[in-house]
Amino acid sequence: MKIAIDYTPAALQGAGIGRYTRGLVDALLPLLGEDDQLTLLYPRGDAPFARASWPERVRVRRLPLPDRWQTILWHRLRAPLPVDWWTGDVDIFHAPNFLLPPVRRAKTLLTIHDLAFMVRPQYAFPDLRRFLEKAAPRSIARADHILADSEASRQDAIRLFGLEPQRVTVVGAGVEPRFRPLPPEETAAVRGKYGLDGPFVLSVSTIEPRKNFDGLVRAFAQARREARFPHHLVIAGGKGWLYEPVFRAVEEENAGDIVHFLGFVPDEDLPALYNLAELFAFPSHYEGFGLPVLEALACGTAVICTDVSSLPEIAGDAALLIPADDHDALVVGLLRLLTDADARDELAARGPARAAHFTWDAAARRLWDAYRAVIGLR
16 A cells, blocks of 8 residues: 555644654554555654654655645645645545645545534634634545544544544554553652652643643642642643633632643653652543543553543543533542542552553554555455
């Protein structure tokens, strides 16, 4: 097979869809046979997360325009400039980030990671929501096959777009072996790097309304006032959009001395960071997959998260699930796990076994099967 993948999110984005795409492509490489070829396409300009070198059967093609102009031409102006001009003749073109460019001859697959802009539109940046409400359905209609990163996202796509169930396949994420319980000597450098002297609750994600960090700050501050436990709250993630309410919550709760923002944390620091935390909290309003939950479980860290969208299928019985949008439930859950070490340890012990169900190898094989099916191979 000759496969082309839009590698733009992997090359440009450090978190979220970027990490998903990098993990999937890296796991796909061992599946390539002598007669297979993979072409990776991404725009000109800085590509801080792209690999420096690739195996022999991988070609890299750079588009002549930056990502923003590429999006304007293909998805706002809808210019009929086929992506095949840059990929060459391929059997499959895979767009892993909601939007499918014009394609002349190849069979096409499109990945949708979540449909939060439709399911929870109040938490999306208005301009982005309006753009995706128009552009994403057009891409979905043109794609030969749709990929979703969880069963929850698959069901959303079927329901919202009236898709036939057999047209949508789940290709989830995996967790790398480096996310595992670590001894103290392997986490000491990260503890010192970020000044994490005492016990803390961790949350990891881009700061945006959907992640409910303002709710987490308020619930944590209330729980700490009630129980006076020594833990601080540490939030690791860059600023996304509409993040002002999170910092306003810190001010209104007078929590500036117990809530700490690390900003974007490099991938290599994440395993130690999860290990250092006594509890991982993820009170998101909606998730297409929830990779941070999976990574925390793999590291043997107790997890509390909401019971919405994909999170129950990821966490199973290895996390304390609480109702979304329920402030009191979040307070009670934090109090329970931060004052009861036995309950916390019981959850932590379940995490690695649960995370072992999700591997990048298995995800890549599901993707490979989808590629073969869409061009009529079995």
